Amino acid sequence: MNVQNKPVSPDASLSTPWWKGAVIYQIYPRSFADLNGDGVGDLPGIVAHLEHVASLGVDGIWLSPFFTSPMADFGYDISDYCDVDPIFGTLADFDRLVEKAHALGLKVIIDQVYCHTSDQHAWFQESRQSRTNSKADWYVWADSKPDGSPPSNWQSVFGGPSWTWDARRGQYYLHNFLNQQPDLNVHNPEVQDALLATGKFWLDRGVDGFRLDAINFSMHDPSLTDNPAVKAPGKRTRSFDFQHHLHNQSHADIPKFLGRIHDLLASYGADRFTVAEVGGEQADAEMKLYTAGNNRLNSAYGFTFLYADQLDAALAAETFSTWQGGPAEGWPSWAFSNHDAPRAVSRWAKPEDRAAMARLNLLLLMCLRGNAFIYQGEELGLPQADVPFERLQDPEAIANWPQTLGRDGARTPMPWTRTAPWAGFSTVEPWLPMSPAHVPLSVAAQEADPASVLQSARRLIALRKTHKPLRWGDVTEVRANGAELSFRRSFGNETVVCVFNLGPEPIRPQVEAAWLTEAERIADLGQIDVGSGVFGPYAALVARL
Numbered sequence: 001m002n003v004q005n006k007p008v009s010p011d012a013s014l015s016t017p018w019w020k021g022a023v024i025y026q027i028y029p030r031s032f033a034d035l036n037g038d039g040v041g042d043l044p045g046i047v048a049h050l051e052h053v054a055s056l057g058v059d060g061i062w063l064s065p066f067f068t069s070p071m072a073d074f075g076y077d078i079s080d081y082c083d084v085d086p087i088f089g090t091l092a093d094f095d096r097l098v099e100k101a102h103a104l105g106l107k108v109i110i111d112q113v114y115c116h117t118s119d120q121h122a123w124f125q126e127s128r129q130s131r132t133n134s135k136a137d138w139y140v141w142a143d144s145k146p147d148g149s150p151p152s153n154w155q156s157v158f159g160g161p162s163w164t165w166d167a168r169r170g171q172y173y174l175h176n177f178l179n180q181q182p183d184l185n186v187h188n189p190e191v192q193d194a195l196l197a198t199g200k201f202w203l204d205r206g207v208d209g210f211r212l213d214a215i216n217f218s219m220h221d222p223s224l225t226d227n228p229a230v231k232a233p234g235k236r237t238r239s240f241d242f243q244h245h246l247h248n249q250s251h252a253d254i255p256k257f258l259g260r261i262h263d264l265l266a267s268y269g270a271d272r273f274t275v276a277e278v279g280g281e282q283a284d285a286e287m288k289l290y291t292a293g294n295n296r297l298n299s300a301y302g303f304t305f306l307y308a309d310q311l312d313a314a315l316a317a318e319t320f321s322t323w324q325g326g327p328a329e330g331w332p333s334w335a336f337s338n339h340d341a342p343r344a345v346s347r348w349a350k351p352e353d354r355a356a357m358a359r360l361n362l363l364l365l366m367c368l369r370g371n372a373f374i375y376q377g378e379e380l381g382l383p384q385a386d387v388p389f390e391r392l393q394d395p396e397a398i399a400n401w402p403q404t405l406g407r408d409g410a411r412t413p414m415p416w417t418r419t420a421p422w423a424g425f426s427t428v429e430p431w432l433p434m435s436p437a438h439v440p441l442s443v444a445a446q447e448a449d450p451a452s453v454l455q456s457a458r459r460l461i462a463l464r465k466t467h468k469p470l471r472w473g474d475v476t477e478v479r480a481n482g483a484e485l486s487f488r489r490s491f492g493n494e495t496v497v498c499v500f501n502l503g504p505e506p507i508r509p510q511v512e513a514a515w516l517t518e519a520e521r522i523a524d525l526g527q528i529d530v531g532s533g534v535f536g537p538y539a540a541l542v543a544r545l
Contacts, residue, residue: 001359001451003459003523005466019209019273019298020331021471022059023372023461024109028339029066029088030074031413032376034426041413041425043089047097049416050104052443056379057461060107060273062211064339066094070120072180073395074411076111076213077118081198091205098206107208109273114195115218116181123194124182128168138191140174140183141166142224152224154248155239158396162248176217176248178395186218192257196264209265209273212297215258216278216286219251237403245280255289258296275333275371276300284322291330299371301333306341311348311361311502313480319368320475320487332370336361337378343410346384349538353504355381356538358453359460359525360500363540366464367489367498369475374457376414377438380446381453385412385435393432408432415442463523463542469496470542484509488545495545496522501535508533519543 033045043066053061065075066088075085084091101108117124127135142151142163150163150172156179163172164179174183184191199210227243236242258276265272274297278287283302291297308315323332336344349357358381365372387408392398397406415438416424422434423442446452464470473491483503489496497515501507516530526539535541 001456001459001523001525002521003456003463004521005459005462016472017273017298018059018107018271019371021371021464022107022273023057023366023374023464024060024062024107025053025056025058026062026064026335026338026373026375027053028064028376028411030431031411031425033414033416034428034430037427038087039426039428039430040087042087043084043093043097047093047100050097050100050106054104054106056374056458057465058106058374060109060208061101062109062373063111065111065113070118070180072118072178074393076113077116077120077178077181078113079118079120079122081117081195082201095205102206107273108206109209109211109275110202110207111213112195112199112202112210113213114184114186115214116175116177116183119180119182123184128166128173131169131171137188138185138194140185140220141169141171142174143171152247153226153243154224154245155227155243157238157240159238159240159399161239174220174248176214183217183220186257187222187251187253192260196260199261199264203265203268203272208271209275209298210261212261212274212276214279215276215290216254216280216282217249218257219254220249221247221251223247237400249280250282250286255292255296258290262295262297274298277302279303287332288323288330291332293328293330297330299331299333301335301371301373303341305334305336305344306338309347311344313483313485313500313502316364316368316485316500316502317478317480317487319370320478323369325369325474333373334365334368334370335373335375336365337375337410338373339375339411340407341410343375343378343382343384345381350504351383353538354383355453356526357381359456360502360538360540362453362457362460363463363523363525363542364485364500364502366460367470367487367542369473369489372464374461375410379454379457380415380438380441380443382415382435382438382441384409385433385438387412387432391433412438415439417444418442460523467494467496467522467544468492469494479510481510483507486511486515496542497545498540498542499535500540501526501538504537506534506536509535514545515543516541519545 030041032041033049034041035045067078068080068083068085069075127139150161154162156162225247278300287300345354345357394407412432413425413430423439446454469489469491473489476488478487485500521543523542527536
């Protein structure tokens with residue numbers, strides 16, 4: 001692998017916000033580092049390892065939930081938005097984390113979950129007591145049909161009806177996810193005010209932005225119209241897969257609420273950042289809708305790559321055709337792996353090719369137009385861990401086993417050393433097993449190897465910072481043919497060309513000869529024969545014209 005990094009001109013980003021084209025590192029707190037020896041990662045553990053994150057050259061971190069929670073969905077079921085769950089530490093620990101991250105030049109993005117709470121949240125506990133209390137309309141309640149069945153046919157993401165009967169109110173409540181995650185009625189202005197107040201709490205503590213979880217689930221059709229059936233579905237492992245989800249989510253008033261979120265963050269300065277998670281059949285349209293103009297969100301990401309079984313050129317080219325930079329168009333973000341999806345190297349490559357695929361993935365991610373999210377361990381090339389049924393924790397994995405891989409295999413502990421018990425993650429057995437396949441790929445082992453995936457990751461992230469077209473540039477001349485992907489990226493008077501072989505067999509890309517012979521090579525991977533123009537398996541070239 002060869003990478004040429006030269007300092008970027010100092011005026012390149014004077015008028016561009018820090019987040020545009022940023023590389024952000026996702027930390028899943030339960031599995032990053034355990035400092036108090038209980039087998040679960042914590043905020044002090046993150047603080048202790050922030051130098052590693054900063055050494056990658058990323059612009060910031062995204063912390064998955066660390067709020068007070070019964071942990072039915074491991075933190076995405078929040079019982080107190082304004083406190084740290086004791087398993088992770090204290091508010092003082094969080095403040096130290098922010099302080100150290102900022103000292104290291106890292107921005108701090110945290111999750112905000114605005115579509116549902118835990119059923120243990122004080123708001124829900126009050127709401128369920130009667131139909132007349134002060135929070136009676138803070139959640140989505142509905143009467144049964146005359147026969148006692150649920151108010152609509154809506155199905156939850158985790159399987160089964162989206163409605164659960166509550167005898168206290170004599171009504172059903174809506175939950176698009178677990179029944180322990182009742183949906184907030186975000187149509188209610190009082191609910192919006194309360195959510196924004198929780199966001200203000202964290203902004204006052206110094207966070208630099210929010211990742212908005214499943215934001216397209218935040219508002220439903222108040223008429224409770226049945227969802228239509230999918231007429232020709234593919235493989236279905238959940239009842240959720242039988243429907244087009246037109247009415248339980250994606251209401252037309254969501255952008256108005258996003259405008260309020262924008263105004264809150266703008267009141268703290270122009271450098272605060274918002275990114276939405278948007279999944280489902282309408283994801284591309286909703287990502288654009290939620291980021292359009294200057295008064296909504298800064299960015300959004302979907303599951304284009306996260307749920308893809310294969311990486312091919314057509315899939316990558318689709319991102320360019322969807323986000324072409326038109327008037328008032330927002331700015332996309334991309335992730336190949338995260339806490340909700342099996343790790344990309346296991347989805348896209350055979351075991352013997354995973355190191356090569358890990359490097360290729362990182363380079364491609366750095367070359368895509370948009371922000372890049374790297375999931376913890378991706379810089380090490382970690383494969384999906386094999387978690388036996390008896391060790392599963394993820395409710396979705398348990399419910400659907402063995403038909404889906406579930407999320408636990410992407411959430412296993414981070415390997416820090418090769419010799420310490422549990423690879424340096426903890427001094428006791430972790431909440432999920434440490435994968436034997438991960439131990440040889442530990443941070444310490446790769447630090448000592450100049451040819452490691454980790455060292456490649458640092459060079460490739462630096463490549464994006466060094467070359468303005470990769471961070472901010474337009475995309476032209478896209479060619480996608482089988483495993484071949486090539487395109488130009490331009491910013492100002494600088495142009496780079498990117499050529500990839502995304503597959504395990506050699507190819508001869510149909511690109512201009514000058515791209516291979518005359519352009520200044522700034523990065524390459526794998527075997528490239530300039531004379532014949534043949535790219536070996538998982539080979540790639542980035543060159544400046």
